[in-house]
Amino acid sequence: MYRFIRLISVVIALLVYTCVSPYDVRFKKTLRILTVEGTLTDEAKEQQIEIAETEFVNDALYRVPINGLVVQLKVNGKEIVTMQPKEKGVYVLPNGFRAKAGNRYQLIFSKPDGNRYESDDELMQAVPPIDSVYSVFVPEGYVRKEKRYPSHSIYLNYQDTPFEKSYYVWSWTLWERQNLCVSTDYYDLYCNQPCWEILRSDNIDILSDSFTDGKRVTGKKVADIPYYQSYGALLEIRQQRISETSYQFLKLLRDQNQGTGSLVDTPPEALVGNLRNVTNPNEEVAGAFLVASTQSVMYWLNRENANGKARPVGLMWRDPIISPTGITAPCVPSSTRTPLQPDGWHF
Numbered sequence: 001m002y003r004f005i006r007l008i009s010v011v012i013a014l015l016v017y018t019c020v021s022p023y024d025v026r027f028k029k030t031l032r033i034l035t036v037e038g039t040l041t042d043e044a045k046e047q048q049i050e051i052a053e054t055e056f057v058n059d060a061l062y063r064v065p066i067n068g069l070v071v072q073l074k075v076n077g078k079e080i081v082t083m084q085p086k087e088k089g090v091y092v093l094p095n096g097f098r099a100k101a102g103n104r105y106q107l108i109f110s111k112p113d114g115n116r117y118e119s120d121d122e123l124m125q126a127v128p129p130i131d132s133v134y135s136v137f138v139p140e141g142y143v144r145k146e147k148r149y150p151s152h153s154i155y156l157n158y159q160d161t162p163f164e165k166s167y168y169v170w171s172w173t174l175w176e177r178q179n180l181c182v183s184t185d186y187y188d189l190y191c192n193q194p195c196w197e198i199l200r201s202d203n204i205d206i207l208s209d210s211f212t213d214g215k216r217v218t219g220k221k222v223a224d225i226p227y228y229q230s231y232g233a234l235l236e237i238r239q240q241r242i243s244e245t246s247y248q249f250l251k252l253l254r255d256q257n258q259g260t261g262s263l264v265d266t267p268p269e270a271l272v273g274n275l276r277n278v279t280n281p282n283e284e285v286a287g288a289f290l291v292a293s294t295q296s297v298m299y300w301l302n303r304e305n306a307n308g309k310a311r312p313v314g315l316m317w318r319d320p321i322i323s324p325t326g327i328t329a330p331c332v333p334s335s336t337r338t339p340l341q342p343d344g345w346h347f
Contacts, residue, residue: 034066036117036275036287038107040073040099041240041294042124047093049083049107049289065089071109077121099291101126107275107289115283120245120274122291125164127241129295131157135225137305142226144317150227150310152301155219156237162214167247168207168239169292170222174199175234175342180320181331187323188316195331196338196345197315204254206247225301229312232302234345240292249273249288298344 038049051069055062071083071091083091091109099105107119135152142151160166175198181191205222222237242250253271273288314320331339 034117034277034283034285035063036107036273036285036289039240039290039292040105040122040124041292042099042101043294043296044098047097047099048086049091050089051091051109052089054286066111068112069109071107074106074108074121076104077106099124101293105291115277115279117275117277117285119276119289122243122246122274122289124291124293125166125241125243126161127168127239127293127295128158128161130237130239130297131159133237133297133299135299135301135305137227137303137309138224139310142224144226149313150306152225152227152303152306153221154223154225154235154237154299154301155221156239156297157216157218158220158239159216160209160212160214164213165244166209166213167242167244168209169242169250170201170205170207170220170240171238172201172223173236173238174225175338175345176228176315177231177233178315178331178337180316181337182329183316186321188320189323189327189329191331192328193331193339194341196340196342198336198338204250204257206250206254208247227303227306227310227312228315230303230307232300232346234342235299235301236296237299238294238296240294242290242292245274246288246290246292250290300344300346302346 032053032055034051035054036049036051038047040047049071050065051071052063052065055064065088067085067089069085069091071085073081073083073093075081081093081097083093086092101124104121104123106121108117110116133154133156135154137150138153139150140148141153142149154172175196178195178197179191180188181195182189201223207220223235225233225235249271256271271286272284273286275285275287275289277283277285331337333339
């Protein structure tokens, strides 16, 4: 979820600084827009929505979570499920709630000032499973700061659903064993307990089945993983099916963030998705409420096919500088690090 919020913020920033802006010139120095981001899946995990106001004041970006909202999920146009506040503008569905393919879902929320917001009514369509995953070592397959590094390209195969229009999204999460828990200006400190680095995809990988309807899709590339270290890593790959409206929103978000070019190019369009203010139709709401049936696989990237062919780049993209004092540091849990061994890790 953080990935989409970050991309939305980047594109809104471009809107502010572009020479020819689709917004009125009075927003040149100040712009405030409501942003909503969340994907409802049929996975057995916590489901959450994040709602915030993104504001630009005097060339600075501020993102303020909105608390105190009444947030609900409408199921099949009748059942209402109330979401509970968690933290910093994040609202979660009750424990035990599980979305199902074939049902329709609509996000509804209101502010204390009386403004009411609704999303489109989204159908959750079943996604086909991932049949198999494989990796190919590429000696110069990863580009970073205009230099090429060794990596593993990750591919998968699946059978597209016939006679139905399908739109797909792929994402991944990577767990790497981390031995260095603190880096200072002078030294890197070893961890004093087991630790894993958590890395996530930051590109929007989407596809329409216009040319693959009902066919078996082989060799769909879903990731380029740098050759961080010779030891293996655990990779979770997620395949999701979304609506055409959600696909068009993600395509717009991807194109504006990854292909905007210079600031004197044609300005990007407003990032308005499937949400609206029903009290004040003139307000534009950035972001989208996505509904996605999900299939995922855990893949052990053993890296044996890279042995002797290249030197690992390291998780810090440099050689560590170890403190001579022998001081160590704990593995502090965060969104990018955990001391808990991930399920499926190979000893």
